[in-house]
Amino acid sequence: MRGLRGGGARRAFIVLLTAGVVGTAAWLVFVSPVLGVRTVQIVGNLTVPTEEIKKQAAVPELQPLATVDLATVEGRVLGIRKIATARAARSWPGTLTIEVVEREPVAVVPVNGKAALIDREGVVTEIKDVGPPRLPVLKLDRPGPGDPATKAALEVVNALPPALAQRVDEIRATSADGISLLLSDGREVIWGGPDRAVDKARVLAELLSRKARVYDVSSPEVVTLK
Template structure:
């Protein structure tokens, strides 16, 4: 009986240990959420992110649906991407990449700040002077002209981008820039952006009213 009883006893002990471990992980507040760590945020407050996550303190970390938390936080207009992960024993980590405005679009007397994908990040009464004004007929992420114009803005070196007052795009192939000093730049389509930007930086050293870099192989200065 003794030899038979020992395996049975070990089995019961194993089952008990597994049961206790499962209870600790999935049901007990011992391994519950005590902190929601938010990193990568600048314009968003950590508290706003925590409230949007809607994860109660003490809920077992293992039972948190990270996909749902990611979806809720990802719906914040300012968020471009988000990663949610568990850090044992008691922390939910939220890593955020925020949308960065690259242009402003006039909207009902106010200014909509738009990111590189054509998504409106926020709307302000007064536009930030460092951002160029985007002039398109149908601003939005699915509009080819908007996409082309934003691609041009992103392609410009920082010093040059800060000199641009307006970006006009009647179509995706007819993008042009108006600099803050009044000079005009004919950019054309979205092809060869890095090459066009490099050529334009050199051309602007020559005083003129208009610069055409729509065909980088044959530029025109007037």
């Protein structure tokens, strides 16, 4: 009996010891600042200041790293207009890494005398007094991510080969199928809808060597010059 009692005592001691170790480990991980956030590392930003992203992330110093809600942090960072994606990850013992991808402006939309820079999805990244000369100007009736004409015009912007894109000053879209390009030398290209961009660009490249004021490539098989 004495041996059994001794074995039971040892088992009880081991259980208590294990519970104590587990409890201490849990306290260190989830409560104590020992494994708290000491560094917030920002990766991938090119134009958005690191300090702005850290401030938007709003992660308290020494908050237990295990308790940081990564999805919430990512959502806060996406509140910055110029950020397209954000991914937060823990790096033990005390680093929170936030990897971002910035929105890249592809066109300019005139708004109330200002230049709104928009990305390929139609999201405004920033507003400037004057748009960068390298970006085409979009002339739209109702610019916005949900506007079919805006979406179609951006599809054209994204599909233009570099050699042609650098010659385009302005893209006009009266509708999703009513797109035209104004070249830097004043010539006009009737593009039509955003479909068959490769064929249209190829045909246009061949036609531009011929003198004309207007080039209609809306139907690549039957083109007209005026």
